[in-house]
Amino acid sequence: ETEIPEDHPRYASLLTRHRIEAGVEKGITSKQGLIAQGRGEAFDYLLGERTLPSADAAERAAAATLLRANHPVLSVNGNVAALAPGETVELAEAVGADIEVNLFNHTDERVRRIADHLREHGADDVKGLAADGDIPGLDHARGTVDADGIEAADVVVVPLEDGDRAEALDAMGKTEIVIDLNPGSRSPRTADIPIIDNLIRAVPNVTAHARDLADASSAARRDAIDSFAADAALADAEATIREGAFATPDDEIPGEETPG
Numbered sequence: 001e002t003e004i005p006e007d008h009p010r011y012a013s014l015l016t017r018h019r020i021e022a023g024v025e026k027g028i029t030s031k032q033g034l035i036a037q038g039r040g041e042a043f044d045y046l047l048g049e050r051t052l053p054s055a056d057a058a059e060r061a062a063a064a065t066l067l068r069a070n071h072p073v074l075s076v077n078g079n080v081a082a083l084a085p086g087e088t089v090e091l092a093e094a095v096g097a098d099i100e101v102n103l104f105n106h107t108d109e110r111v112r113r114i115a116d117h118l119r120e121h122g123a124d125d126v127k128g129l130a131a132d133g134d135i136p137g138l139d140h141a142r143g144t145v146d147a148d149g150i151e152a153a154d155v156v157v158v159p160l161e162d163g164d165r166a167e168a169l170d171a172m173g174k175t176e177i178v179i180d181l182n183p184g185s186r187s188p189r190t191a192d193i194p195i196i197d198n199l200i201r202a203v204p205n206v207t208a209h210a211r212d213l214a215d216a217s218s219a220a221r222r223d224a225i226d227s228f229a230a231d232a233a234l235a236d237a238e239a240t241i242r243e244g245a246f247a248t249p250d251d252e253i254p255g256e257e258t259p260g
């Protein structure tokens, strides 16, 4: 194993890759997850590998929405488990949410491994193993959830979700918070609160906002939700990509160098 020097310009990106690779080796992340990560990285590069102010506003709105929810659930797949297991557990604790393993390429074996991995990172109860509920409109493999988990939830956080499931969850009337680096993807476009940011930065920032808002007035929590506009946030991320993609060295975006 090569140690990545912390001052390497692409330190965060290389660390992220290493975590995904380790996830595949442990049987937590699917091989498709490697491809998904590559796609995400390309968008992160174009966004400047930072949390846009519009994404920060989405993260604050997400925190307020989770605090207000009766039954919030954080959905975890193979990429989330590899990239941010401890951070996901912390967010669940900060907002009083359930954690449910819900996979695109479902195997019982991987659900169990991810649940174990989350418990190793401090989760005490992990849902997704009962598989006694469903999302109407999806075939069995894609639509299986826990009856007392995602099926019963009023607010769901679905990071890196596929478009069909995002739409089916929306049709069930759930308030959806989607974390996805691609502002053109169907899932964030379906979401009530699209967070166009890297999962690695987004999850801890939602937790930080939740801790801040937990001590704030109910008016402050309401304002975090009311002042957020999903369409404007998506448009801002898209404009940032279009304008910043091939910026001149004068307004160079961070993380310009290629790995190696």
Ligand code: PTJ
Residues within 6 Å of the ligand: 029, 030, 032, 033, 034, 035, 036, 037, 038, 039, 040, 041, 043, 077, 078, 079, 083, 102, 103, 104, 105, 106, 160, 161, 162, 179, 180, 181, 182, 185, 197, 198, 199, 200
């Ligand atoms: O573990 P499973 O079986 O549930 O599978 C999970 C993946 C992610 C492999 C599966 O859902 C999948 O194939 O997803 P897609 O269709 O490739 O979509 C992944 C989306 O997440 C893309 O829009 C990427 O831009 C985005 N993405 C990838 N990595 C990150 C990300 N968004 C935020 N943070 C990331 N680190």
